[in-house]
Amino acid sequence: MRKLRIGVIYGGRSSEHEVSLASAASVIANLDRQRYEPVPIRIDRDGRWAIPDRPPTVVVAADVIARARQEADRPGRPGRETYLVPHPGEEALVTVERAHGETPARENAYVAGLALDLIFPVLHGPYGEDGTVQGLLELSGLPYVGSGVLASAVAMDKAMMKVAFAGRGLPMVPHVVASAEEWAASPEAVAASVAARLSYPVFVKPANLGSSVGISKVKEPGGLAEALRVAFEFDRKVVVEEGVPAAREIECSVVGNHRPEASLPGEIVPSREFYDYEAKYVEESVAHVPAPLDEATTAEVRRLAVEAFLAVDAAGFARVDCLLSRETGRLYVNEINTIPGFTTISMFPRLWEATGLGYAALLDRLVDLAFERHAARQQLRTSHLQAQ
């Protein structure tokens, strides 16, 4: 049987570039070579696409970021320039070959199609996990792993994500959304609306980022202005939400399309006051797999994870993060990540492993789900003029 050529896109323009390298290295290393031929596709920090001369190397636990950063910053990383062409066809991804190598003269270039069967975007954060790359993939007509444009965009925007979650009645902490324009026009009005609806501590978050970048925990009203100033450096929309008292961080992995299934939940014990960037990638936070929860709470987390997945109309896979108050025992849905961290030590695959689905089998499942979703979409009529 012919092997499936899977383009694994990684890197990207977001602050999670390094995390993506680490995730992609694990994915590429674990795709079953009997069935698949992985084709690494790197997006540089400046947004250029290339086929690298070799895939990113797998890095180990503690130094994921430091090692991946070295890898990303290594000078003169050659590669063939690559473009994803936005029209359907076998040759959707093409490379530009230079007849004489070094000179970028147009007349020496010829275009070679890569004949990919499927794309696996292993990109975290804006310009990758947010529907932008998914839009290009839709236009190119290639099947791809994970959520489509809408779910990716909704899940990346913490304000819209809450609208979708509310529509399905999911439990969330009270929150306020503020725009840069509102803040500029009247910082007092924004502070007043926070004071009227939330009690401290609050968390101030740029709407469209990940990995805790730009997020502050504010313990009293006096700290709000500075936290908003920082958050507005990252986005024109900011979410301020009430802190869950003595929060436990419970995560749950989901896989599927229209009938998604949830893994056993896990728990993160952050090494710092909250699970910020340092706690995520620099210091080692402790993970419990599965989470030490009673049966009823475990079942409720799994139910909420599936509901959250359906709420944003996700596809393929996602990780849903909940906060559980040690004080009140209440459970809240915090967020959904449509391209969760995918190194072999990341929560997403570890939770599936604990639930009985190993890393390589999980990849097989994601590939099957991608083809299933693509086939279903191909069946749809795009015009009312002609019956199929």
Ligand SMILES: Nc1ncnc2c1ncn2[C@@H]1O[C@H](COP(=O)(O)OP(=O)(O)O)[C@@H](O)[C@H]1O
């Ligand atoms: N409402 C909250 N109550 C308590 N802790 C929170 C709250 N919101 C966020 N946090 C803490 O901040 C971390 C990052 O917030 P999160 O919304 O998950 O952003 P990101 O998308 O960057 O991961 C969480 O893992 C948690 O430690």
Ligand SMILES: [Mg+2]
């Ligand atoms: Mg988070």
